[in-house]
Amino acid sequence: MASFERIVDEGVLIGLSAARMAVKNHIIVGALREHRDFADADYTAAVRSELVRLATQNEEDAERVGRQRKVLSRQRSAFEITDDDRLHVRQLALRRSVHLKLAGALRAVAADDEQVADLLKRARTDASEEIGAALAARLVEQVVDRREPDYAQRRAERVRVLVNTDLAALMSNRRAGLDSGR
Incomplete structure (x- = not known):
């Protein structure tokens, strides 16, 4: 032990x-x-x-x-x-x-x-x-591989996700920063 x-x-x-x-x-x-x-x-x-x-x-x-x-x-x-x-x-x-x-x-x-x-x-x-x-x-x-056959078709979806999610979050954070005086 x-x-x-x-x-x-x-x-x-x-x-x-x-x-x-x-x-x-x-x-x-x-x-x-x-x-x-x-x-x-x-x-x-x-x-x-x-x-x-x-x-x-x-x-x-x-x-x-x-x-x-x-x-x-x-x-x-x-x-x-x-x-x-x-x-x-x-x-x-x-x-x-x-x-x-x-x-x-x-x-x-x-x-x-x-x-x-x-x-x-x-x-x-x-x-x-x-x-x-x-x-x-x-x-x-x-x-994302540009050589994929559905690259062009899925590009619009990727841009939409970027705008609706990532850019929207950035804008929201920026507005919150401006509102708080930062």
């Missing part, structure tokens, strides 16, 4: 990865759906919030496991407890300790400005790469 510290360290790595992915998704949604510019302060708060959420979840899990351990310990008299039951009680105690230590470690990361900034930087890089890959794939799908 892995050492207690190794279990906690791996749990921290998993927690940091989960937080980074959640913030990455938050950045992507903010950029694509809400058309928000990246603001360090907003996403720094999101990193801290996600880390605290994970810490709280581990604290709740520690409480739940502790209750399970107490119930199992009280179910039978000392003479009736099997070796499997004793092992299970010890495992539950270990799990409770791991959850509590992991919660403390995640709260410590949330309080460390440097670690939060590093996690945000990696989340932002991941988001940029994912958005870039999606845009590149979309552009590849839209490549």
Whole structure:
């Protein structure tokens, strides 16, 4: 069995990865759906919030496991407890300790400005790469070959989509910018 510290360290790595992915998704949604510019302060708060959420979840899990351990310990008299039951009680105690230590470690990361900034930087890089890959794939799908037999027929449809969608969105954004005094 892995050492207690190794279990906690791996749990921290998993927690940091989960937080980074959640913030990455938050950045992507903010950029694509809400058309928000990246603001360090907003996403720094999101990193801290996600880390605290994970810490709280581990604290709740520690409480739940502790209750399970107490119930199992009280179910039978000392003479009736099997070796499997004793092992299970010890495992539950270990799990409770791991959850509590992991919660403390995640709260410590949330309080460390440097670690939060590093996690945000990696989340932002991941988001940029994912958005870039999606845009590149979309552009590849839209490549038009003039040699295709239906090129001329579909050209009118492509121009209509450009005018009705892309140019309309540009005009709307421009009007919104003029209305807000930018």
